[in-house]
Amino acid sequence: MKNKSFRPWLLLSPSLTAVFLLLVVPVCFVVVYSFWLRAPSGADIPAFQFGNYAKFFADFFYPGILLKTIRVALETVFFCLIMGYIPAYFFYKTESKFKPFLMILVMLPFWISFIIRTLSWINILGDSGMINHFFLQMGLIKEPFAMLYNEGAVIMGLLQYLLPFMILNIYVSLDGIDNSLTEAAKGLGCTEWQAFREVTLPLSLPGVSAGCLLVFVLTCGTYLPPMILGGPGDELIANLIFKRVIGTLDWPFGSAISTILMGLLAVIVYTYNKYMGISQIFNALSKE
Amino acid sequence: MTKDLEKRLDNVYESYKEGRISRRDFVKFIGISGAALGLTGGPFGLVNKAFASKSITCHSWGGSTSEALRKFAFDPFTKATGIEVVDAAFAGMDAFLTQVKASYPPGGEFNIAHLSAVYDYARYKALGFNVVLDESKIPNLKNVMKKMIDTLKGITDGNLSAVPFDLGQTGIAYNTDQISKAKAEELGASLLYEKSLKGKLGSWGGDFRTNMWYAALHTGQNPNNIKDVDAVWAVLKEQRELIKKYWASGSELMSLLANGDIYATVAWSGRVAGLQKQGHPIGYLAPDGTYSWMEYMYVLKGTDLNIAQKLLNFMLEPEAAIAVAKGQSYPPSLDPTKVDIPEEVQKLPAFDPTGKLNGYQFADPDYWNSHQLEWAEKWDRIRAGK
Numbered sequence: 018m019k020n021k022s023f024r025p026w027l028l029l030s031p032s033l034t035a036v037f038l039l040l041v042v043p044v045c046f047v048v049v050y051s052f053w054l055r056a057p058s059g060a061d062i063p064a065f066q067f068g069n070y071a072k073f074f075a076d077f078f079y080p081g082i083l084l085k086t087i088r089v090a091l092e093t094v095f096f097c098l099i100m101g102y103i104p105a106y107f108f109y110k111t112e113s114k115f116k117p118f119l120m121i122l123v124m125l126p127f128w129i130s131f132i133i134r135t136l137s138w139i140n141i142l143g144d145s146g147m148i149n150h151f152f153l154q155m156g157l158i159k160e161p162f163a164m165l166y167n168e169g170a171v172i173m174g175l176l177q178y179l180l181p182f183m184i185l186n187i188y189v190s191l192d193g194i195d196n197s198l199t200e201a202a203k204g205l206g207c208t209e210w211q212a213f214r215e216v217t218l219p220l221s222l223p224g225v226s227a228g229c230l231l232v233f234v235l236t237c238g239t240y241l242p243p244m245i246l247g248g249p250g251d252e253l254i255a256n257l258i259f260k261r262v263i264g265t266l267d268w269p270f271g272s273a274i275s276t277i278l279m280g281l282l283a284v285i286v287y288t289y290n291k292y293m294g295i296s297q298i299f300n301a302l303s304k305e
Numbered sequence: 306m307t308k309d310l311e312k313r314l315d316n317v318y319e320s321y322k323e324g325r326i327s328r329r330d331f332v333k334f335i336g337i338s339g340a341a342l343g344l345t346g347g348p349f350g351l352v353n354k355a356f357a358s359k360s361i362t363c364h365s366w367g368g369s370t371s372e373a374l375r376k377f378a379f380d381p382f383t384k385a386t387g388i389e390v391v392d393a394a395f396a397g398m399d400a401f402l403t404q405v406k407a408s409y410p411p412g413g414e415f416n417i418a419h420l421s422a423v424y425d426y427a428r429y430k431a432l433g434f435n436v437v438l439d440e441s442k443i444p445n446l447k448n449v450m451k452k453m454i455d456t457l458k459g460i461t462d463g464n465l466s467a468v469p470f471d472l473g474q475t476g477i478a479y480n481t482d483q484i485s486k487a488k489a490e491e492l493g494a495s496l497l498y499e500k501s502l503k504g505k506l507g508s509w510g511g512d513f514r515t516n517m518w519y520a521a522l523h524t525g526q527n528p529n530n531i532k533d534v535d536a537v538w539a540v541l542k543e544q545r546e547l548i549k550k551y552w553a554s555g556s557e558l559m560s561l562l563a564n565g566d567i568y569a570t571v572a573w574s575g576r577v578a579g580l581q582k583q584g585h586p587i588g589y590l591a592p593d594g595t596y597s598w599m600e601y602m603y604v605l606k607g608t609d610l611n612i613a614q615k616l617l618n619f620m621l622e623p624e625a626a627i628a629v630a631k632g633q634s635y636p637p638s639l640d641p642t643k644v645d646i647p648e649e650v651q652k653l654p655a656f657d658p659t660g661k662l663n664g665y666q667f668a669d670p671d672y673w674n675s676h677q678l679e680w681a682e683k684w685d686r687i688r689a690g691k
Binding site: 055057058059060078081082139143144145146163165166244245248249250252257260262263264265266267 | 397399400402403406428431432504511545548549550551553557560564565566674675677678681682685686688689690691
């Protein structure tokens, strides 16, 4: 009995050690740094004070960017959900022999560097990019469309990055649904749409929830798409952290912003767990 | 000890080949020897060897700059001396300083960095990453422009922690198909605030100094002594509404200009020269008070100074420095009154035939560093539209 309870911890110990050393310890450092001070030279001065947090909330500038980040993250989640559910459902339903190939297509973007994928939008959406070039050549427009360097382009870049995460999460959830349930619903008189609405959709919600949470959290921490595809004023909170840490060597203030972001995400995940039940999501995903 | 071990291994191998010892004993001996090597020499020996080997790391800007350094300075140096130069690229000066600050011991993992701007020289000094170079071991310093050397010495108490290597400017690049040379010259720094170019202007988002510098010129102020800072912020706010993209890197700058996404922007002189070489219709404007800067090879604390000085002296050889200048499109730090500079290099933006750099306006390190935190944060707010 004693051995049995010890065994899982033994098996988990390499992963737990890695998580502890590479995640928990650095996060603790970040929290500690957030109370320190920055010397005029850029050196750090150990201290325990709340000046960096007070500075963050001194006016609406920093909270405003944080709220904007949340808004952009929610928009990204919404678009990812709309655009992700349909292909996931298609993969679940199709019996095509090309299904594995199509699944690989979803994963294909991961084979290419995220930076290169993001940069490639410049050649598509730019003033002399593919779309504008086509319309200008066809004589359909006289001035190029302004498609790049705005919030729309940022969300496009985020969608491209995060859509596979949403599709795969939903697909895993759908794939775990017993087909006989929908067949039974149809046998009891449901139409195809009713069977989907009453059976498939509710049973796929754990995957939807997991996908939404993942996309939301990843969006809140990303800084490349706003940097490359955004215009003036399209920066998110991660860009601000980058600037404080790298640009001004203000590690304490950068750490304070990071800690606030982490705290906010922790509250959101906790609330999500309370109402959506993350444990249920994991249960559902581990079925099959 | 290693030689003894080699001898013994040879003997054992001979014995095994001759059948005097069994295969099992031979494998056992190899295993024990391997373990002994691992503990006393092997892997640790390799690490020691790496530390002891004659090599030096040099961080630079990547792309054409690093390529020119590698081809015309580092490779010939390795060929001449046998000392390997590890060529590395940094993401930017701020990012590199962050890496140096995060290294342990601070600065110890890095050797030489191809840095730009005197205020950064002062920042490295303030953080204690500087060294004292022995100038007698860098005789080619005699060919370097005196003003450049004196500027650095003024910060490090009469000593050098770097050697000046090249110079450049952040001037104004404009699309000659869209903006005439006459109009550009007439407007000068105000070209960057021209309302008719709304949505076709760019600027360097990563540096508050460059933006404030040109805003100061536009408002008729001395960038190194801005009296009316509010006026500077006001015009930067207005300019933000005209900006299409605050670019973040040299390659992004070139891409925006080459693709016609923007028609005018502040720009690094070497990058403009690069675009002109490629045949793009890009003009370069250096109005009065143009932001000038020098680049230098900074030696970081903890570096083997003998190797560093040898490399720096080699890099300042006219043959190497001029070849690198051609490759990276920035004029060298060599004094044209002491060294023959080819015509191709003389045509590069920011070249000064007098070697005195009179009229070149560099950022005052004390002035800019003392306001860095406050102004960088204010600049973030302006960019965000606040």
